[in-house]
Amino acid sequence: MFLIFGNSISESLINVVAFICHFCGQNVPQNVMKRSNRISLFFIPLIPLSTKYHNRCTNCGGVTPLTAEQAKNSLAWSESRR
C-alpha cells in the first residue's frame, strides 16, 4: 500500500472594494483574495496549513498583504454601502 501526500493551494475571491491604489494611483476595483494552503491525501485537500489574505489591484496587479481582520472589515464595508 502506498499513500500520496501533497499540498494544494487554492485562491478565492471574497470581496471587491474600490479605493485609490498605492501602486498605480488609480481609483479602481481591488480584489480581496483568500489563499489557503492545505495538506492533501490522494489529491483531496484535508488539513489547512495556512490561510492568508491579500488585496490585488485590477488595474496594475499590485498585491498588498492583508490581515484576516482587514479582510473581514472589507466585507462589513461593502455591506454598509448597499
Ligand SMILES: [Zn+2]
Ligand atoms: Zn494599481
